[in-house]
Amino acid sequence: MLIIHSITRYVKRNIGRDGPVRPPLRVKICKRPLPEKRLSISRSLCYNLPMNENAMTLSRLPPPLLAWYRENARDLPWRRTRDPYRIWVSEIMLQQTRVAAVLGYYARFLEAFPTAEALAAAPEERLMKLWEGLGYYSRARNLQKAARLVTDRGGFPDTCEELLTLPGVGDYTAAAIASAAFARREAAVDGNVLRVITRLTDCHDDIAAPQTKKNIRAQVREIFPEAEADVRIFNQSLMELGATVCVPNGPPKCLLCPVRDLCLGHARGTAESLPVKAPKKARRAEEKTVFLLLRNGCIALRKRPETGLLAGLWEFPNVERTLAEAAAGAAVRAWGLEPGAWKKRLTARHIFSHVEWHMTGYALEVSGEGPEDFTWADTLEHYAVPSAFARFTEEVRRELEE
Numbered sequence: 051m052l053i054i055h056s057i058t059r060y061v062k063r064n065i066g067r068d069g070p071v072r073p074p075l076r077v078k079i080c081k082r083p084l085p086e087k088r089l090s091i092s093r094s095l096c097y098n099l100p101m102n103e104n105a106m107t108l109s110r111l112p113p114p115l116l117a118w119y120r121e122n123a124r125d126l127p128w129r130r131t132r133d134p135y136r137i138w139v140s141e142i143m144l145q146q147t148r149v150a151a152v153l154g155y156y157a158r159f160l161e162a163f164p165t166a167e168a169l170a171a172a173p174e175e176r177l178m179k180l181w182e183g184l185g186y187y188s189r190a191r192n193l194q195k196a197a198r199l200v201t202d203r204g205g206f207p208d209t210c211e212e213l214l215t216l217p218g219v220g221d222y223t224a225a226a227i228a229s230a231a232f233a234r235r236e237a238a239v240d241g242n243v244l245r246v247i248t249r250l251t252d253c254h255d256d257i258a259a260p261q262t263k264k265n266i267r268a269q270v271r272e273i274f275p276e277a278e279a280d281v282r283i284f285n286q287s288l289m290e291l292g293a294t295v296c297v298p299n300g301p302p303k304c305l306l307c308p309v310r311d312l313c314l315g316h317a318r319g320t321a322e323s324l325p326v327k328a329p330k331k332a333r334r335a336e337e338k339t340v341f342l343l344l345r346n347g348c349i350a351l352r353k354r355p356e357t358g359l360l361a362g363l364w365e366f367p368n369v370e371r372t373l374a375e376a377a378a379g380a381a382v383r384a385w386g387l388e389p390g391a392w393k394k395r396l397t398a399r400h401i402f403s404h405v406e407w408h409m410t411g412y413a414l415e416v417s418g419e420g421p422e423d424f425t426w427a428d429t430l431e432h433y434a435v436p437s438a439f440a441r442f443t444e445e446v447r448r449e450l451e452e
């Protein structure tokens with residue numbers, strides 16, 4: 051029944067349509083009886099028929115894609131090097147962060163820490179200061195932990211398996227470094243690659259599902275080119291197509307696409323509705339009251355806990371919930387401080403991947419000692435305050451300059 055359904059589906063998809071020529075259908079006769087549990091994986095069996103078609107589409111992809119990449123790729127600093135350290139730093143910085151936002155940070159970071167050894171030996175405060183504003187601060191800490199391991203072992207690991215043992219390095223990053231720095235035929239599958247491949251193959255599987263990623267990684271690995279120079283840039287070429295032509299927000303720019311003739315999503319008119327992604331769970335909203343406490347030209351700061359969100363960074367003292375001015379005054383007194391002039395009320399919102407902070411801030415003069423974990427700073431220059439507090443940081447800088 052299942053096989054009949056699959057064949058019917060294949061025939062329906064391939065008769066009376068415009069588009070690429072499909073390969074002939076091959077049915078492999080299996081002489082052994084199928085084990086019972088195989089009967090339950092109908093989805094995989096149905097999936098297997100168009101896979102041949104996908105494989106054919108993808109096998110023709112590398113030559114036009116690589117030629118296009120060599121002519122059109124953006125000139126980015128990490129593409130001019132084979133140094134695994136520099137490639138690794140760029141890959142970590144680019145996680146969840148746009149290229150334009152990374153460029154300045156990348157240059158400053160490498161100027162300060164030009165080698166893994168220099169990063170391994172860096173004071174944490176300096177590292178966090180250089181990372182300030184880039185977000186996802188655990189990335190910086192993991193970079194340093196990994197730099198220490200690399201220094202101890204006397205050099206970078208050059209295989210995906212070994213790269214995966216470094217803190218902060220997952221499948222994608224390991225494959226990106228292994229291919230670009232060491233010419234390993236490893237597929238680095240990020241959001242760009244998922245989008246490009248699902249559109250090219252007209253695949254409607256949920257890209258949030260780990261199995262889809264695994265399938266796509268296997269498909270890309272199959273079509274990796276042979277020549278070393280091509281291997282080093284193949285992952286980048288797929289990502290570049292996704293970032294600049296087969297774009298995420300808005301319709302793909304198919305008229306400019308070097309692989310349009312191969313694209314099943316384009317031929318069937320489905321590209322714009324791909325990839326399919328199951329909706330994420332809604333973020334949790336947290337309300338906070340943030341205090342910009344000014345005393346004799348200094349601002350109160352305190353260090354966040356060593357684990358959890360924004361671990362170990364500096365923050366303006368704050369409490370859970372939104373407090374009206376009277377309750378905010380009571381909170382200040384509870385810290386052993388006496389409120390003086392109330393200067394300003396501000397609001398801000400910051401979105402993390404899983405939580406949103408809705409913040410109300412009060413800037414006010416205070417007197418008194420305050421708790422031991424408060425630091426009174428006359429400049430923010432030496433303190434890494436995360437961008438979640440950017441609106442307040444701006445205000446504090448203005449206050450301290452006055």
Ligand code: SF4
Binds near residue numbers: 296297303304
């Ligand atoms: S033809 Fe369009 S949908 Fe297909 S890969 Fe190119 S840009 Fe993406």
